[in-house]
Amino acid sequence: MPYIAAGDPDLATTAEIIKELSSAGVDLIEVGFPYSDPIADGPVIQASYTRALDKGLKVEQIFETVQKLTTAEDSLPPLVAMVSFAIIFRVGPEAFIKKAEVAGFSGLIVPDLPGDEAEEFAALISGSSLDLVQLIAPTTPDHRVEKILNTASGFLYCISVAGITGARDELPPELNDQLRDLRSRTDLPLAVGFGISKPEQVDILRDVADGIIVGSAIVRHLENVTDDASKAMALKAIRQMADGLVAATHRS
Amino acid sequence: MSSPFLSSPHTVATSQVPDERGRFGEFGRRFVPETLMHALEDLTAHYANVKQDAEFQMELSDLLREYVGRPNPLYFAERLTEHAGGAKIFLKREDLNHTGAHKINNALGQALLTMRMGKKRVIAETGAGQHGVATATACARFGLPCVVYMGEEDIRRQKLNVFNMKLMGAEVRPVTSGSRTLRDAINEAMRDWMSSVKETHYIIGSVVGPHPFPMMVRDFQSIIGLETRLQALEHTGSLPHEVIACVGGGSNSAGMFYPFVDDKNVVLTGVEPGGKGSAPGEHASTLVHGEKGVLHGSYSYVLQDSSGQTSDVHSISAGLDYPGVGPEHSYWKDTGRVNYVNCSDDEALEAFQLLARTEGILPALESSHAIAHGIKAAGKRSKDENVVICLSGRGDKDVYELARILRKDI
Numbered sequence: 001m002p003y004i005a006a007g008d009p010d011l012a013t014t015a016e017i018i019k020e021l022s023s024a025g026v027d028l029i030e031v032g033f034p035y036s037d038p039i040a041d042g043p044v045i046q047a048s049y050t051r052a053l054d055k056g057l058k059v060e061q062i063f064e065t066v067q068k069l070t071t072a073e074d075s076l077p078p079l080v081a082m083v084s085f086a087i088i089f090r091v092g093p094e095a096f097i098k099k100a101e102v103a104g105f106s107g108l109i110v111p112d113l114p115g116d117e118a119e120e121f122a123a124l125i126s127g128s129s130l131d132l133v134q135l136i137a138p139t140t141p142d143h144r145v146e147k148i149l150n151t152a153s154g155f156l157y158c159i160s161v162a163g164i165t166g167a168r169d170e171l172p173p174e175l176n177d178q179l180r181d182l183r184s185r186t187d188l189p190l191a192v193g194f195g196i197s198k199p200e201q202v203d204i205l206r207d208v209a210d211g212i213i214v215g216s217a218i219v220r221h222l223e224n225v226t227d228d229a230s231k232a233m234a235l236k237a238i239r240q241m242a243d244g245l246v247a248a249t250h251r252s
Numbered sequence: 253m254s255s256p257f258l259s260s261p262h263t264v265a266t267s268q269v270p271d272e273r274g275r276f277g278e279f280g281r282r283f284v285p286e287t288l289m290h291a292l293e294d295l296t297a298h299y300a301n302v303k304q305d306a307e308f309q310m311e312l313s314d315l316l317r318e319y320v321g322r323p324n325p326l327y328f329a330e331r332l333t334e335h336a337g338g339a340k341i342f343l344k345r346e347d348l349n350h351t352g353a354h355k356i357n358n359a360l361g362q363a364l365l366t367m368r369m370g371k372k373r374v375i376a377e378t379g380a381g382q383h384g385v386a387t388a389t390a391c392a393r394f395g396l397p398c399v400v401y402m403g404e405e406d407i408r409r410q411k412l413n414v415f416n417m418k419l420m421g422a423e424v425r426p427v428t429s430g431s432r433t434l435r436d437a438i439n440e441a442m443r444d445w446m447s448s449v450k451e452t453h454y455i456i457g458s459v460v461g462p463h464p465f466p467m468m469v470r471d472f473q474s475i476i477g478l479e480t481r482l483q484a485l486e487h488t489g490s491l492p493h494e495v496i497a498c499v500g501g502g503s504n505s506a507g508m509f510y511p512f513v514d515d516k517n518v519v520l521t522g523v524e525p526g527g528k529g530s531a532p533g534e535h536a537s538t539l540v541h542g543e544k545g546v547l548h549g550s551y552s553y554v555l556q557d558s559s560g561q562t563s564d565v566h567s568i569s570a571g572l573d574y575p576g577v578g579p580e581h582s583y584w585k586d587t588g589r590v591n592y593v594n595c596s597d598d599e600a601l602e603a604f605q606l607l608a609r610t611e612g613i614l615p616a617l618e619s620s621h622a623i624a625h626g627i628k629a630a631g632k633r634s635k636d637e638n639v640v641i642c643l644s645g646r647g648d649k650d651v652y653e654l655a656r657i658l659r660k661d662i
């Protein structure tokens with residue numbers, strides 16, 4: 001399950017990447033809405049957001065691009081928007097949900113809307129076709145897990161490390177225990193994200209997770225895109241990476 | 253824009269806020285990643301404990317007396333009053349605190365709390381550097397390791413404070429993302445906290461951020477208003493007619509205003525940085541020009557564009573150069589309890605020099621905003637009325653920047 005930030009380096013490229021990832025056979029694609037103050041994101045994704053925003057990217061344009069894609073392509077995997085509540089609130093929660101539905105998104109991940117604050121938004125979204133994906137962190141205590149499961153739908157986003165996004169060499173040893181515990185408490189699919197970049201990490205998680213989210217390791221390839229040649233190289237590198245990860249998830 | 257589920261009507265401001273979810277009327281709450289939620293719950297519980305704990309409160313008030321030098325005076329500024337030509341002007345001398353600003357009141361409170369929670373490391377953000385210095389000071393005093401995040405632009409503007417922090421053993425980490433000012437320093441501190449939350453306490457420097465920070469920082473700063481009340485009664489036999497303070501994130505003003513919230517006859521005025529003009533990017537007047545939104549984990553007024561991206565802001569004073577404001581101020585604005593106005597860079601510069609010449613006091617550029625408006629407000633009042641201005645900090649840190657702007661050599 002790859003993650004990319006919309007509009008880096010431009011929306012046309014975002015659309016091409018989504019098609020490329022789709023033909024690599026990924027299960028789901030997360031589309032990040034660039035935000036000026038992303039406190040959960042590490043330097044790679046922050047920089048990607050900044051590149052997109054510096055070009056004057058508007059929320060409306062992301063919806064337009066995604067709508068064109070979902071209308072034109074019928075074999076796309078589900079697209080899920082990763083978006084700060086700051087942006088949702090500014091657009092208006094109902095309006096945002098409607099626009100996301102029309103664009104063809106399947107769900108929303110709102111990283112700064114924790115379970116406690118999500119009740120009202122979850123109620124709004126339950127009247128739509130969208131899922132509200134909730135996050136669980138390594139620091140989440142038991143009593144919070146219960147609350148979060150109550151408002152989650154779609155799948156559960158399990159944050160692998162206490163910290164920000166960004167590729168890491170190792171995953172914490174407690175992760176597998178936490179995933180097993182969650183598995184016993186919910187039927188929602190479990191996706192693991194933050195810090196994952198390598199097929200070997202996928203190997204470790206394959207038996208305990210239903211999906212694996214890779215962000216910074218993909219976004220990093222867009223850092224040096226300046227012209228058509230560098231763009232073609234980036235697309236090729238992203239495709240290779242996606243192929244490797246898809247192969248790793250299907251190994252058994 | 254008001255969404256149906258965030259709004260809850262409120263008409264009259266009270267001091268009985270926030271509720272257990274951190275709501276000041278509709279404002280506040282906790283819009284942060286799940287990774288931080290447990291730490292915030294934990295902090296809320298610990299803070300509730302120490303608030304009731306006589307021993308903790310005694311320890312803090314001893315420190316404020318013996319180490320900070322409180323109570324500081326409520327000083328009658330006779331020549332400034334003459335200059336303004338109206339109400340008597342009193343200055344609450346937070347500039348005389350150890351480290352030279354109100355920030356130490358909060359830093360010491362939170363440092364004591366850090367030790368109560370058994371946490372071993374402290375991080376902080378700083379704009380003007382006053383909160384960074386206050387936190388570095390508290391950490392030196394208690395032997396806690398301390399990392400301060402500071403925007404590159406602010407490091408340039410506030411060299412003296414950077415040097416001071418390092419002298420006290422703090423590590424100052426330059427922040428190079430975004431506008432390289434206070435807002436980005438808060439982002440970086442939050443990111444650090446996401447990875448270090450088990451061992452680390454984040455001593456936030458103003459009444460901003462997720463619950464319980466806005467409440468806790470207000471409480472620690474309320475000593476300003478509590479002393480002012482008593483001193484005003486002592487000096488003049490009555491409460492002041494108007495109380496004025498500058499508003500960046502809003503901590504010196506919240507600490508000054510909060511003890512007066514239920515005294516309906518006391519006019520409360522917050523002064524925001526008007527910068528160079530009223531166009532986006534030229535000022536940092538969040539309450540005067542902003543709209544409701546979410547920033548740094550809390551729902552409040554924000555300077556933002558139509559897509560919810562935070563706007564760039566400008567102020568001559570690094571400590572006021574911030575596109576957000578504490579949620580309690582948004583509540584006070586919407587209930588009409590506090591008036592929010594602004595004053596320009598130039599007016600603040602003029603007030604700085606005026607206070608130096610009339611009273612022999614160098615105010616911080618932040619506080620100069622309150623002085624500038626205070627002179628105008630006092631001028632419109634009769635001579636038998638009293639106006640209090642919060643002199644939140646001293647101006648030593650600003651003299652290099654001032655010399656640069658006035659094209660004078662030091």
Ligand SMILES: Cc1ncc(COP(=O)(O)O)c(C=O)c1O
Nearest residue numbers: 382500501502503504571618645
């Ligand atoms: C002297 C002084 N006054 C005011 C401020 C603004 O902060 P607040 O609005 O939280 O009091 C600062 C911040 O750095 C400061 O140093």
